[in-house]
Amino acid sequence: MDSIQPGKVVDTMIQAGKTKANLSIRDLLMRGGLAGVFLGYATTLAFTASLQTGIDMIGALIFPVGFVMVILLGLELVTGNFALLPVAKLNGQISNSDMLSNWFWVIVGHLIGSIFYAFLYVLVTTQFGTADPSAMSEQLILAAEAKTIGYAAIGGAGLGTVFVKAILCNWMVALGAIMAMTSSSTIGKIAAMWLPILIFFGQGFEHAVVNMFVIPAGMMLGADVTMADWWLWNQIPVLLGNLVSAFLLAGAALYFTHGKKEEGKEAPLQNLKKAQ
Template sequence: MDYVKPTQLIEDVANAGAYKSTLKIRDILIKGILSGAFLGFATTLAFTATIETNLSIVGALVFPVGFVLILLLGLELVTGNFAMLPLARIRGLTANKNVVYNFFWAFLGNLIGSLLYGFLFYIVATKLGHVTQGAMIDKIIAVAEGKTIAYKSIGGDGLIVAFTKAILCNWMVTLGAFMAFISSSTIGKIAAMWLPVFLFFAHGFEHAVVNMFVIPTAILMGADITLGDWWIWNQIPVTIGNFIGGFIFTALALHVVNKKTATQTKNVFVTYPPALKGKEMN
């Protein structure tokens, strides 16, 4: 049986979070850049599927491919880390400063990767600015304006909506990150993590890293969105909401119901993935 019981799963995730808090800045940045780009690939794939089938549910079904690549390669996605590292901290496996350290560099890496893919995709989709209309261009602009201008139009209520959608989003995203540990087989990991990520994308919730690609790319394509609109009406409240959703509803909740098996040794870093035991972590 390759099924990992929840109690063991939580211990494994905590150990993984502890390991992530020890990574070098260079490694976090490179892994973060790749993660941001891979989610950009997944987003444009989902948009392509939606456009060609006229069914948004089909786009949601294919989107998790990017998330799967990130988890199987052990990369750094700040939204997933919003649950994994706090869990390690709760269990005494790392320190607060190490959690913040990882969050900062992973966020920056994700942003750079998202912007990089966005610029490259802009070149392809617009033929370096020579094409200003098309199904994909219109889709990206419409989605981005719905994530910024639509919230701005209703003021403070818009911020509450964006914030709430971000909480719901990362509740599922972090659950997906945890589910990658529920099986020892590759197929089992893929199937398990696919489900909650599909749920978040199908509902149209707000994911900070996806938005790092969609909104600036839409701005390049001519959307009526300013940098202030991007950060004030989406990126900042969504990032905060993603953290709360991942920390409270995944890390804290699953820690509490499995706390009897919490690792008792303080400040001990366990290698991740398990295959690295006995080897250097960095």
């Protein structure tokens, strides 16, 4: 029996948040960078599968391989950390500065890793600029434009849409990081985390780290997207939406329903022993 009960999972979340808050800047950059690379690999794999089969859901079915690599190797993923570190803060284990420092340096690492993989992938898919645009090049360009100027075209409604899609995305991604803690076996961890990641990718929601690869790659290939388009119409609102859902709807929600509930169950027993 490798299943771990929710109360114990919350304890693991708190410990994980505390451990992550104490990592050095070097480790945060390296682990965040590798996570960005692996999610970039997973994205191009998913796009390749979709193009080959003509079925987008096939790509969604295999995208979680990148997330599995990140979690099993103990790397840093800010969209998961948006849930884990606030739980440690709520429990009094870390400070606000610890939490914000982790998020900042992991995001920097993601940008370095994601853009590095995008640069290498663009070199390959264009054969160092000598090949005609491939189906993958066109896919990345279309995706980059849809995620930026596509939202800009409808103004405030676009910002609202991208923000809510980011909330819906990271509710699942944060749960993926948490559900990996519900099993003590490798197979159990993989199966548990696969499900919510499939849910988010299959519905085209907005994930900050995936976008750190997709949008720069599209820009390198010629997408009609500026730096301002990238950050104002996608990256910043997506980071904020990812934070809101991970913190409130995943981390804090589980902490208050399971962590506090477990403590509440123990208190009456302690009071009964004192009375005796």
